[in-house]
Amino acid sequence: xxxxxxxxxxTKCIGCQQCVSACKIQNNLPDTEETKLSITAYTVVxxxxxxxxxxxxxxxxxxxxxxxxxVGAFNHxxxxxxxxxxxxxxxxxxxxxxxxxxxxxxxxMSRTPKxxxxxxxxxxxxxGEKTACVEACPVEATFFGNYNDILKMARQTISAEPDKYVxxxxxxxxxxxxxxxxxxxxxxxxxxxxxxxGTQKLPELTWSALSKIPSLVTVGGTLLYxxxxxxxxxxxxxxIERKMKELQSNKIEEEDKSA
Amino acid sequence: xxxxKNLLNSKITFWKSVGIILIGLAVYSIIVRFAYxxxxxxxxxxxxxxxLWIGFDILCGVGLAAGxxxxxxxxxxxxxxDFKPIVRPAILTAFLGYLLVIFALMIDLGRPDRIxxxxxxxxxxxxxxxxxxxVMLYTTVLALEFSPALFERLKWTTPLKIVKAITIPLVIxxxxxxxxHQSSLGSLYLIVPNKLYGLxxxxxxxxxFFLSALTIGCAMVIIESYLxxxxxxxxLEFPLLLRxxxxxxxxxxxxxxxxxxxxxxxxxxxxxxxxxIETYLFYLEIILGLFIPLVLLSIKNIRTTRIxxxxxxxxxxxxxxxxxxxxxxxxxxxxxxxSYFPSWMEISITLGIVALGFVIFSFAVKxxxxxxxxxxxxxxxxxxxxxxxxxxxxxxx
Numbered sequence: 001x002x003x004x005x006x007x008x009x010x011t012k013c014i015g016c017q018q019c020v021s022a023c024k025i026q027n028n029l030p031d032t033e034e035t036k037l038s039i040t041a042y043t044v045v046x047x048x049x050x051x052x053x054x055x056x057x058x059x060x061x062x063x064x065x066x067x068x069x070x071v072g073a074f075n076h077x078x079x080x081x082x083x084x085x086x087x088x089x090x091x092x093x094x095x096x097x098x099x100x101x102x103x104x105x106x107x108x109m110s111r112t113p114k115x116x117x118x119x120x121x122x123x124x125x126x127x128g129e130k131t132a133c134v135e136a137c138p139v140e141a142t143f144f145g146n147y148n149d150i151l152k153m154a155r156q157t158i159s160a161e162p163d164k165y166v167x168x169x170x171x172x173x174x175x176x177x178x179x180x181x182x183x184x185x186x187x188x189x190x191x192x193x194x195x196x197x198g199t200q201k202l203p204e205l206t207w208s209a210l211s212k213i214p215s216l217v218t219v220g221g222t223l224l225y226x227x228x229x230x231x232x233x234x235x236x237x238x239x240i241e242r243k244m245k246e247l248q249s250n251k252i253e254e255e256d257k258s259a
Numbered sequence: 260x261x262x263x264k265n266l267l268n269s270k271i272t273f274w275k276s277v278g279i280i281l282i283g284l285a286v287y288s289i290i291v292r293f294a295y296x297x298x299x300x301x302x303x304x305x306x307x308x309x310x311l312w313i314g315f316d317i318l319c320g321v322g323l324a325a326g327x328x329x330x331x332x333x334x335x336x337x338x339x340x341d342f343k344p345i346v347r348p349a350i351l352t353a354f355l356g357y358l359l360v361i362f363a364l365m366i367d368l369g370r371p372d373r374i375x376x377x378x379x380x381x382x383x384x385x386x387x388x389x390x391x392x393x394v395m396l397y398t399t400v401l402a403l404e405f406s407p408a409l410f411e412r413l414k415w416t417t418p419l420k421i422v423k424a425i426t427i428p429l430v431i432x433x434x435x436x437x438x439x440h441q442s443s444l445g446s447l448y449l450i451v452p453n454k455l456y457g458l459x460x461x462x463x464x465x466x467x468f469f470l471s472a473l474t475i476g477c478a479m480v481i482i483e484s485y486l487x488x489x490x491x492x493x494x495l496e497f498p499l500l501l502r503x504x505x506x507x508x509x510x511x512x513x514x515x516x517x518x519x520x521x522x523x524x525x526x527x528x529x530x531x532x533x534x535x536i537e538t539y540l541f542y543l544e545i546i547l548g549l550f551i552p553l554v555l556l557s558i559k560n561i562r563t564t565r566i567x568x569x570x571x572x573x574x575x576x577x578x579x580x581x582x583x584x585x586x587x588x589x590x591x592x593x594x595x596x597x598s599y600f601p602s603w604m605e606i607s608i609t610l611g612i613v614a615l616g617f618v619i620f621s622f623a624v625k626x627x628x629x630x631x632x633x634x635x636x637x638x639x640x641x642x643x644x645x646x647x648x649x650x651x652x653x654x655x656x
Binding site: 037038064067068069070071072073088089090091092093094096097098100102104105106107108109110111112113194196197198200202203205206207208209210213216217220221224225227228231232234235 | 293294295296297298299303304305306308309332335336337338368369370371373374376377380381382383384385386387388389390391427431434435438439442443446447449450451452453454462465595596
């Protein structure tokens, strides 16, 4: 299946919270009102500058969480969803530390804690359906579809009203691109978005260090062995030379005696 | 032996009671943490998931254990046998350090019962995966390197022979694993260029972690020797410690050069002039960790006294600890958008673990052959003895 995507048009959102309720029903989460992402809210609608801004996992194309997890508890599906597998997780929380968008939430008060985050309704989209939040939106503030289509849609929307929209699709290039993208009429930095993320794929940063390990081990091992061999050999040579001298002096003594 | 026991029983009562209180509080906090979850015991949050335990117990714990592989490579790889008398205490400290790090990790992990997952569920692209394997393998190597002390005590000659026969491969494996482990703890932070403050974030952070660990490895051996001398009346050859001090000076100078080049290279010298908490703590870290030790160790009258050497090393350790705390806490706060200060339970567990380390170390020194070398090695100690006397008398004049 092709790479999917969600486009959120911040100018259209009316803050009705229908997406939030639909998400809670879809994921069997308790129906409590929440203003921030939590273990019981995979998406929320925040208010900034008289605009409603939805928060949810961005489903990065080069997911940081997937790359940092020591036990591979995240996987990146071909639809673009980044899925957490609780049965593998050891609870190191490196994914939370590393996530550039600070999305993963932790069950801090549990004895057997898990990470909680948006699943891009993977069980629905593999059946060809839209995500619950997109289905619930009454005003076309959010669209679901093939990634290329919704990116095109985002570009067209901006170019149709260039005076209204900020000429930037948030998520098109951030940290190598995300499955969830945003367009807006108020600058992103005023809406609580992190605008300093850059376009580099974050997993590349650690890979540049990790990829050096095999050569470090082989070169380092050989070098250490070589140094040991030289210093050890030097000691042996000194020892042998000492014995030789002893022998020689013994010989000379013997010769002297016999003479 | 009996005298030492009496001494311990009578003289260190104050420290003993402090230790008991600290360990008692830690036990209470551990019970709370496991009964009600990490959230009940810590000030950690979704925005700030790594706190004091990662910063101090893990990052500093591993760093402070660096004396083991530093000395092993000096003695076995570079064949500078003069240092042999201090190998064992250094390995013991490293081994204990790693055991305590694992203990702390089991408290910090959300699911410690699943720690074995790292053995079978691989993700070689993860730095944490590398860290996990380094911890496991190097702890095994340390256990083997330390095992002769135990085998000697138990008079098990066959295993003793086997371990001694594989000394060199073990040492090489240990040095490689340590190098990887020390640097990979820095690599953990490569993935957060937008969270870790510019004074600390650098693509060279694995190199900084490695170099500072080497430096602090030497400092820790000096400190351990000084404290053991006071507590157990067992001390190490002073000229050896002097030479360790010289190695420290060299390593500190290398660190200073590399860090200056890195700052210029990244073009972040302007950060040094911004008046904010990160800048002040950065200066404090540099002054304690590099500047003061460098100055103290360069002044002959200070360097050549036990107390001077001890304080120079102690201040270097303070600077090292501050560096790790800065990377893991100070430098991460602004980027995470929250402030963090550990809860009293987090602090109590950390202090309890430190106290436990002291207790186990003193037990090991009491019951195992740590400071006195085994019969076959006595020869080298004796050989060294005359120069010790010369130095000591020279210093006292």
